[in-house]
Amino acid sequence: MEPNTVPPPSGGRGMTALDREAFTQTITVPALRVPTAVLNKVVKSLKKCSIQRPGVPRVVQDKEESGEFRLVLLDPHRVTTAGSFSEAEAEALRSFSVSDELHQYELKLTYDNLKSEEVLEAVLPQGQDVTSGFSRVGHIAHMNLRDHQLPYKNLIGQVIMDKNPGVTCVVNKTNIIDSTYRNFKMEVLAGEENMVAKVRENGVAYEFDFSRVYWNPRLSTEHQRVVQLTKRGDTVFDVFAGVGPFAIPAARGGANVLANDLNPESYRWLQHNCRLNKVEGRVRSFNLDGRAFIRGPLRQELPALLRGAAGVHMVMNLPALALDFLDAFRGLLRGEPPSGRDPPTVHCYGFSKDDDPSTDVVARASRSLGVPLENRCDVHFVRNVAPNKDMLCVRFTLPEEVLYCSEEQTESSEEPAPKRQKCEEST
Ligand SMILES: C[S@@+](CC[C@H](N)C(=O)[O-])C[C@H]1O[C@@H](n2cnc3c(N)ncnc32)[C@H](O)[C@@H]1O
The missing domain is CATH 3.30.70 (Alpha-Beta Plaits)
Structure with a gap:
């Protein structure tokens, strides 16, 4: 950062309640x-x-x-x-x-002529990192403050709000991500307590309570990439749908969607967003555990879909755990006559801290499915979520030997459960 020309405000460093006049x-x-x-x-x-x-x-x-x-x-x-x-x-x-x-x-x-970093650098103790980055979700600025910044948290929040038109609420993650529903606990640092955000992603409008559901503005390209692989008339099963960023654009593009999320709040906002985007006729929503969704509604629909000609996609974006859910497909259509047509395409996400992340996620997906996927899948790098930790998407067509395998085959291919990754990280 450039050297700061702005001396500390009158009264010196250490201000914790913002006094704008002191910066004149x-x-x-x-x-x-x-x-x-x-x-x-x-x-x-x-x-x-x-x-x-x-x-x-x-x-x-x-x-x-x-x-x-x-x-x-x-x-x-x-x-x-x-x-x-x-x-x-x-x-x-x-x-x-x-x-x-x-x-x-x-x-x-005056205070109005200063940039937010200048204000913070003039206020926080000398030599301390004043990084004031945030993610924007509608009117909400979402920060991840470090320990040394916490005594100044309300001042920092106020400065971010003052300096960023349209931001009317600043929040800080108060602890690690909720391990089940992937939403953050957060504390309002400045502005209104209104957590209902209105955002647009790839031209589609979404509304949701940001404090109770998962939303990550960094996934927009990934959502678009997968949605573009679906065609009018295809069926999409979104196993961990959140508030709909795969499901709704796919439905807008003419796909029929079955979207599921275990979090009752995500389910509620998913339905709301379907109405908002006028696709409620194309999206059926469910509030089930992912495995129950695969073994229930998905299992019920799949045989008929596989007798038709249209594509079938399964999207599984719960990167800390989704690879472990693949075992739910083992023997799913046991007893049904094999379809003989193109099997469904699975898009399954995973995190990896391995030196060779692609090989790692393919090996874990293979173990979970009970058949080797090596050379039978594509791996797409999505993003780096933390130092030395990547998010990847494994795409493969669901092998018939998985869908139709016998009970004995299911048992004999069962290996010790893959090591679960802790869900401590921000995605
Ligand atoms: C990483 S978010 C992805 C949401 C959305 N697909 C997206 O791309 O933004 C994972 C979602 O899975 C849901 N979830 C967590 N555990 C689940 C489970 N066992 N069964 C179904 N959904 C689950 C969470 O509530 C969350 O909405």
Whole structure:
């Protein structure tokens, strides 16, 4: 980060309740005296080194000169002497006959002219990391503060809200992710207590209570990638559907969807979002455990679907555990006549901390299914969720030998349950 030009507020560091007035101060910035006749051209040429602060003009009246001159204010980090100008900037000044003599301008700054990092750097104890990054979910800014920032949490929340138009609520994760429903416990740091977010992802509107369901704005590309693999008339079984970011766009594209989530709140918002997007006729929703969904509604629909020609997709986005759920497909259609047509496509997510994440997730999927998937699947890297931890998607067609296997085969291929990963991480 650039060195901070902003001294601590009056009263010094350590402010924990935001006092905006305390940031009013005067700083000295370099300036060039420029004839009004060439002002626009000079300002354009000096774009990279002129001052850039919210609410601060780049050009001001020159009190010492007649109306034929203006002062162009420069960034004090970039320009300290006439030698600071780049070759192109110096050439521009020469061509417009503007002197490169630097003048000093006393600039009054208020809280409104400061960037959020500057405010926080001026307030937090010196040398401490002031990183103030957040994810945006509708009107909610969602932070993950470190321990040393906690004494300043409300001030940080207020600053983030002030400096980001549209943010009216700032929350902090108070502990690790809920292991079942994948939602975070959170504390409101500033603004309204309203947790019902309205967002758009890939052109689709969603509404949900962010404190009670799972939503991750970093998955939009992945949602789109998978939805694009489904076609009009296909059937999609979304085993861990959340509030619908696979199910609803797939339905909008003409697929028939069976969407399931164990969290009653996700289920409720999923139904709400189906109505919001007018796809309730194409989405049937369920509030079941994933295994019960596979062995219940999915099992019931599958034989008829496999007699038809349209594609069948199963989406399983519960990366900490979904690979372990694949055993629910073993012998699922036992006793049914094999269809002889293309089997369903499974898109199953997993985390891996292994040095070779692709091999790791394929091995775990194979163990869970009871048949080797090596060379019979595609692995897509989704994103890095933590240092040395990746999220991947294994895609494969569900082998007939899994769906129709006998009881003995199911038992003989059963291996010790794959090691479960702890659900401690943010996804
Ligand atoms: C990582 S989220 C994914 C949600 C959504 N598919 C998405 O991409 O945003 C996993 C979802 O699985 C649900 N879930 C957790 N355990 C489950 C289970 N045993 N059966 C069904 N759903 C479950 C959670 O409530 C959560 O909504």
